Amino acid sequence: MPSLIRLLYIAPTILSLVHGQGVILKAQGSKGSPASLGLQVQTTQSDANIIRTSEISTNVVNECGRTLLGGNIDIGENTETQLANKTVTSVTKGGNVDVTIQQVNADGAGPYTCDLDQTSNADGTTGQTPLKVTEKDSNGGNITLSLTMPTDMACIGASTGNICTVRCFNKAAAGPFGGCFAVQQTDVTASKNTPGTIATAQTLEGVMAQVQQNNQDLPAAIKANSEATLDQQGVFAVDALLSSTPVAAAAKATSTATGKGKKNGKNNQKRYKMFVS
Numbered sequence: 001m002p003s004l005i006r007l008l009y010i011a012p013t014i015l016s017l018v019h020g021q022g023v024i025l026k027a028q029g030s031k032g033s034p035a036s037l038g039l040q041v042q043t044t045q046s047d048a049n050i051i052r053t054s055e056i057s058t059n060v061v062n063e064c065g066r067t068l069l070g071g072n073i074d075i076g077e078n079t080e081t082q083l084a085n086k087t088v089t090s091v092t093k094g095g096n097v098d099v100t101i102q103q104v105n106a107d108g109a110g111p112y113t114c115d116l117d118q119t120s121n122a123d124g125t126t127g128q129t130p131l132k133v134t135e136k137d138s139n140g141g142n143i144t145l146s147l148t149m150p151t152d153m154a155c156i157g158a159s160t161g162n163i164c165t166v167r168c169f170n171k172a173a174a175g176p177f178g179g180c181f182a183v184q185q186t187d188v189t190a191s192k193n194t195p196g197t198i199a200t201a202q203t204l205e206g207v208m209a210q211v212q213q214n215n216q217d218l219p220a221a222i223k224a225n226s227e228a229t230l231d232q233q234g235v236f237a238v239d240a241l242l243s244s245t246p247v248a249a250a251a252k253a254t255s256t257a258t259g260k261g262k263k264n265g266k267n268n269q270k271r272y273k274m275f276v277s
Contacts, residue, residue, distance in 0.1 A: 021048045022108030022170055024179035025100045025142070033090035036181040039078040039165075040070050043102070049073070049179040051169045057125045059210070063117065064167060064180035075121040075165060079158050079182045088163070091183040093153045099145040099168060099181075107172040110135050114147050114168040120157020120182070121165065128167065129153075154188050161190035 024038035041049045051065035060066075064073040082088050091097060103109060112135060115128035132148040145168060155164035162185045169178030191197075 021104055021172065021175060021177040022110075022112075022143070023048060023102045023104075023177075024168065024181060025102050027089055027097050027099045027166065027181045027183070029089035029091040029097045029183055030095060030186065033184075034086050034088065036089040036183060037082060037087045038179040038181055039064055039075065039082070040073045041067050041179055042069055045069060048175075048177055050175050051167065051178055052176065053125055059213070062121070063123050063125075063128070064165070065169075073180065075180070076158070079120060079163060079165070082182055083158065083160060083163075083184075088182045088184045090186045091149050091153075091155075091164070092185065092187045093149060094151045095149050097147045097149065097166065097183065099147060099166075101143040101145065101168070101178075103141055103143050107174050108143075108170070108177055109172070110143055110145075110170055112143070112145055112168050112170050112178060114145065114166060116150065116153070117165040117167070118153065118155055118157070120155070120163045122157075131166070133168075149183075153185060155183070155185035156191035156193070158182070159193065160184065161193050162186075162188055 023041055023043055025043055026035040026037060028035045037043075038049065041047050047067050047069045049065055049067050051063075052061075055061045055065065056063055061072045062075050064075055066072050079088075089097065099114075101108070101112070112133060114131040114133050116131055117123040117128050129150055131150070134146040134148075136144040136146070147166065147168075153164070155162045157163040157165065164183050164185065165180055166183055167178070167180045169176040
């Protein structure tokens with residue numbers, strides 16, 4: 001199976017089909033705070049964020065999925081980068097967040113579903129808190145979503161101890177398309193996140209099943225790395241893993257482990273990242 005990057009290079013017509021679809025441009029929370037940007041997605045280039053449950057459940061990607069130009073979204077790393085760049089909006093319990101989504105074609109249309117990971121990076125296929133979403137008609141090619149934060153919200157993620165991750169996606173058959181962004185809660189006592197306080201959980205059965213899956217993935221991952229530049233490795237590796245069939249044991253192990261880790265970091269390393277330097 002050829003990598004997606006190769007297809008984009010040799011078939012420019014595909015580019016017009018996948019460009020943007022439904023990409024998060026910004027998310028604005030409390031008045032006076034900066035706007036959040038979509039995690040990893042490049043809004044100035046031909047990029048899109050795909051969030052598929054099947055890819056999350058087989059441990060190929062995190063709960064935020066992957067981008068066409070960057071591969072798996074490392075939620076922890078991207079969140080810390082945005083905190084450093086001051087591109088994380090502020091939120092409060094019961095407050096509103098207005099999300100602007102660029103719709104390029106029908107695949108980017110709503111309705112959109114949004115949810116919240118209050119640990120920032122511990123949930124997988126389940127565990128997120130559903131959000132109330134009010135969707136406004138497209139205006140100049142953009143869709144506006146008004147999200148209502150939970151009244152009992154308690155963000156505990158990232159180095160600051162008060163970050164949540166918001167995820168929005170539609171039901172497009174070619175996707176689903178959407179994206180994630182970080183929000184920083186200002187009316188909560190920040191969690192003190194240290195290696196000693198961040199709980200993780202995995203069974204011996206789960207570990208051994210993941211080792212079995214890693215052994216199956218290794219040849220494809222090595223081949224992908226050898227054919228890619230440093231910037232392309234994430235995309236090439238995801239493409240290689242998506243072309244392989246996960247063993248049943250690994251899928252079961254992933255399902256067992258999903259949602260047991262707490263706070264930031266549990267989902268950062270997916271299968272392919274073990275082979276990407």
